[in-house]
Amino acid sequence: MSDNIGSRKEIIIIGGGIIGCSTAYQLTRHPSFSPSTTTIKVIEASKHGPAQGASGKAGGLVAKWAYPKELVAVSFTEHVRLAEEHNGKDRWGWRFVGCGSWEGKGALLSKDSDTGVGAGGRRKSLEKKVGLDGTRASDPVSRQRKGLPKDLLWVDENLTHSYSSMAPDGDTAQVHPFLFTTSMMDLAIEKGAELISGRVTGLDISDGQVTGVTLVHNNSGQKETLPATHVIIAAGAWSPSILPSLPISATRAHSVTIHPKPSVTIAPYVLFTEIALPDRRGVTVSPEIYARPGNEVYACGPGDDSFLPKNVDDVLVDEAACDAIQKHVASISPELREGTVHKRQACFLPTVETGGGPIVGAASYIAQGLFIATGHTCWGICNAPGTAKALSELIMDGSIKCANLKRLNPSNFL
Numbered sequence: 001m002s003d004n005i006g007s008r009k010e011i012i013i014i015g016g017g018i019i020g021c022s023t024a025y026q027l028t029r030h031p032s033f034s035p036s037t038t039t040i041k042v043i044e045a046s047k048h049g050p051a052q053g054a055s056g057k058a059g060g061l062v063a064k065w066a067y068p069k070e071l072v073a074v075s076f077t078e079h080v081r082l083a084e085e086h087n088g089k090d091r092w093g094w095r096f097v098g099c100g101s102w103e104g105k106g107a108l109l110s111k112d113s114d115t116g117v118g119a120g121g122r123r124k125s126l127e128k129k130v131g132l133d134g135t136r137a138s139d140p141v142s143r144q145r146k147g148l149p150k151d152l153l154w155v156d157e158n159l160t161h162s163y164s165s166m167a168p169d170g171d172t173a174q175v176h177p178f179l180f181t182t183s184m185m186d187l188a189i190e191k192g193a194e195l196i197s198g199r200v201t202g203l204d205i206s207d208g209q210v211t212g213v214t215l216v217h218n219n220s221g222q223k224e225t226l227p228a229t230h231v232i233i234a235a236g237a238w239s240p241s242i243l244p245s246l247p248i249s250a251t252r253a254h255s256v257t258i259h260p261k262p263s264v265t266i267a268p269y270v271l272f273t274e275i276a277l278p279d280r281r282g283v284t285v286s287p288e289i290y291a292r293p294g295n296e297v298y299a300c301g302p303g304d305d306s307f308l309p310k311n312v313d314d315v316l317v318d319e320a321a322c323d324a325i326q327k328h329v330a331s332i333s334p335e336l337r338e339g340t341v342h343k344r345q346a347c348f349l350p351t352v353e354t355g356g357g358p359i360v361g362a363a364s365y366i367a368q369g370l371f372i373a374t375g376h377t378c379w380g381i382c383n384a385p386g387t388a389k390a391l392s393e394l395i396m397d398g399s400i401k402c403a404n405l406k407r408l409n410p411s412n413f414l
Contacts, residue, residue: 009038011395012213012228014200014242015235016044017055018177018380019373021184022388023232028191030396035192041226042185045199045238046312047218051181053236053312054347054380057255059290059298060180061270062382063099064171071360071383071390074403078385079173092183093176093293098149098269099167104160105276106331151267154260154291154335172270176292177381184384198224199311200242203231203370210369230395232371237308237348239374243366245414247353248375250308254321254346255300257292258329260339266291275328287328289336297336301325308348317346350375354413360387361409362394371395372410 011027013020024042027033046052062079066072079094088094143150147163166172185195198215204225205211212227233242237250260266271289290298301321309315322344330337352359357375364370371394373387390400 007229009230009395010228011038011040011230011232012226013040013042013232013234014213015233015239016042016046016050016185016195017053017234017236018051018181018184018384019055019236019376019387020044020232020234021050021055021181021188022384023234023373023391024188024193025184026385026388026392027395028188028193030392032396033191040188040193041196042188042193043196043198043200043213043215045218045235047197048313049182049197050185050195051178053315054177054253054349055181055236056178057345057347058177058378058381059255059270059288059300060093060175060177060292060381061290062173062175063167065167066379066382068356068358068408070403070405070407071358071386073386074389075383075386078389079175079382082385086183086187088175088180088183092179094173095268095293096170096173097291098152098165098169098267099172100149100152100163100165100269100271101274102155102160102271102332103162103274104155104332106278106328107156107159108278109327109331109337149267149269152269154264154266155271155333159332166272174268174270174290174292175381180381200235203242203367204228205367205370208367210367228369230369230371232373232391234373236374236376236380237350238312239350239372241310243363243372246359246372246374247413248350248359249305249353250348251303251351251377252306252315252346252348253300253303253378254318254325254344255298256322256326256341256345257343258297258299258326258336258339259342260295260297260335262295264295264335264339266295266297266335268293273329273332275332277328278331285324285328287325289329296342297329297339299325299329299336301328303349312348315346315348317344319344321346349377349380351377352413356407357413358383358387358408359410359413360390360405361400361411363410363414365411366414375413
């Protein structure tokens, strides 16, 4: 239960990623929200604004087959509603996509093909599929035998061993994560929320009740204590810097974006690949490839356990890891091989160390008015709307009505 349901609320959200921005949005759309009785402040540590971490550099996959199911059920419906209400198609690239598992071999492009794991870290799976159940002349019989869809023409048919759909039509969609996250923040600001650029250095708790947070402003360097009746920790992989007892670890993931030639049409598919490297016998790599609107393709490699810096602005990009990802996807697609790499990037995903998660709900046994929303792994973009809706109900109504999230309650993890 949330205290002081009918009294004035001063809500502080720590973290301007997709969870924090979506929560600000949902709070401003709650029926009982009024700027005269409720203030909402989102504090983001990056000097560059919201969505500078995984929320801006992820693939943007939205799937009914994601996990945990109790959040997915609410989130997918909310994604559809948000896109319809705010023109998500044009504003943040919302669309349904085909999704499949591709297996085959890569063409030999160079003498060396690395695995895509960043320097300084050991390979870690992103576990995205945990929730699931020569010439290029097209041969219809061959395509049918291999399972390739008729319009999936941007992977080399001759290098394909098999393709299988991973989900029925209508069960997989996508957004551009940076545009979606910043849109949620902008829409929240339109209704009265405030974005603050600064780094939270501590929670203020008195007599078992949250009373505020202390932060250092990015622009001035000045320290300030902001009063609060409710504090939501939604800082992703950096959440333990606010509450050290949180069992959250960080997984670094590298990715690239590629712009194919303007004359090329990239059909809307998300591919989970298994590519046999031609120059490394017995070695396979598994980049994920996401066709995006606007003639862009996103590709990411495996995760690694490299050190988490103090601030999202200090995340290091291993150029070799990005180059390896580009080579891997180029080895199965002439269209991507001839395209231009637009971005090389890295981000950290928050993972619950004890398994399960994410962690969503009130941490009243630590302090009344304290809430946690982190540990969403690679499904933060997908599950943010449901997480945010649940938190808005919990804070504004005193209980979660949209779903049964008892399994995700902080008391199960702390």
